[in-house]
Amino acid sequence: MNQRLILSIARSLLLARWRQTLVAAIGVTFSIAMFITLLGFMNGLNDMLDNLVLNRTPHIRLFKEIKPNPEQPVNLSGAFSNGYNFIQSVKSSGGRLDIYNSGAVMQAIRADERVLGLAPRVVAPVLYNAGVVDINGIVNGIDVVVETTLFSFNDYIVAGKAIDLKNVPNSILLGKGVADKLQAEIGETVFVTTSRGEQVPLKVVGYFQTGFMDFDKIQSYTSVETAQKLMGKSANYITDIQIKLKDLNQAPAVAKEYAHIFQTDAEDIKAVNAQFETGSFIRSLLSYVVGITLLIVAGFGIYNILNMMIYEKMDSIAILKATGFSGADVRRIFLSIAVSIGFFGGIVGLAIGLVLSLLIDQIPFNTSALPTITTYPVNYDLVYYIIGITFSIITTFFAGYFPARKASKIDPVVIIRGK
């Protein structure tokens, strides 16, 4: 009963000064709308940039690195085990680049229930032959079907079809940069020189573009079998195993474990792409800071308007107190005013923010880096809307708190006797 009465008084005071109320509410509406739009847009871009990297990057990559053997013969010999052996000019041993016993390793990884899937790769360094000039390059032998499901390979194909790598024998999918240099059309044949010196003709089935110029200028894709042929190796020659886990956050631990079990080198996504997480974090932080700054400014507006209202309503406050409303009741009336401005302003702000987001979503956005994206990306995550309305209520609550406290402390005797 009391609460309803207080709300009805708050409502009457609000509506009696509807112009002021509107100005205060517009402040909140504007800042919430900007907050939502900004966060949606920023995070849309963030997600896009993250996906650019995260989708394509395996959570764990197993490979063999050429490096000096950590176990040098002198350390293994019992005769020298008493002291510390300083060895200078240690050279890398002529190790193999492929993963030892790759078939069994892949089988073991597939059986691991933490793993979503894996994609084998054969990396073959080649020279692309463009007339008299040779261009350095790398041909990756991949399993197209697995790459498409695990790493959204199709997103980067700008011409031709990825599946043709599997269907057409001795085919190649060129990076856009490579294709431009070679002037190779789809359906034509390009020649590559393998590291063993052989020239091999490969049929172009399409182009891909990742957005990383350096990558597109060097890399090409072919099937695992073709790559093995280029290297002159057998069917169990696999240089990389790319693993996607069910939970990305397990990557560092699992990578360490696999490196130990399979005696390979292992990289996890967190170590490789630490800077991306930092970038996303900073961008989110910036948009929150801007949004909250806007809200605080709106909060000061509400503070001012409530203060003014209290000076205008001194008499009303005094008589309310004289007729039996306590200080707490008066405080609640003014807090209700502030919070309802925050609430309704916030709700309208959310709606306007959504509309602005939808508009941004329609703006064409063509970039060579992202062939599959045609409009600006926007994130419509409900969380931002919840944060928006929560913040608008909290800010207006605090903006209203001090004026309301002041109102609650008004001494009716001073007002009434002052007349």
Add this chain to the structure above:
Amino acid sequence: MSRTVLEAKDINKSFHDPVTIQVLNGINFSVDSGEFISVIGKSGCGKSTLLYILSTMDTDYSGELIIDGQTMRGKKEAELARVRNEKIGFVFQFHYLLNEFSVLHNVMLPGLKLGKHPQQEVEHRAMERLKILGIDDQALKSANQLSGGQKQRVAIARALINDPLIIMGDEPTGNLDKKNSEIVFDIFKELAEVYHQTLLIVTHDQGFAENTHRIIEMEDGRIVS
């Protein structure tokens, strides 16, 4: 059969700004139910100050104030607000109506705050009181559309809504012309005689005071008669 509704025991009050001045000096008196009392005295004799202490709004005094058998000493602000709401009705020199509300709603507010009756009942009671005061036809108008005399009558209706033990008035006719003053006085008189309402009215209108049942005259912070 009358009983004491309000009792003041040795009430003292001083203002300390800028120098200490004793405004009330050992005030002792009591009000019985059904009495129509006027408090008179010269400007600055402390009669309004006394009224605000008796109304519980001013708590900065020494001595004891007993309303309806309960001492007001040591009560919290919210409890005092409750006492004012339930037991005291106010009429000030200025009407203090809320312009945001209709006349009817202004009268209803203290009743709604008390919460003893449901809203319809409070509305009905408010209409009854407006009718007694002859302004029920103005009930749905906004408060600022009324004339000064009408406003003061609305303020009296508001004071009556919770059937208070006592109605306190601080120069209720001070802002009114002679005709309206008479109307307001007649209302008070009727309340006292027909409805046995206890009234304690501060005034400096000698004519007004002479027609009340009992006159308390103050001078320099003391009751002289």
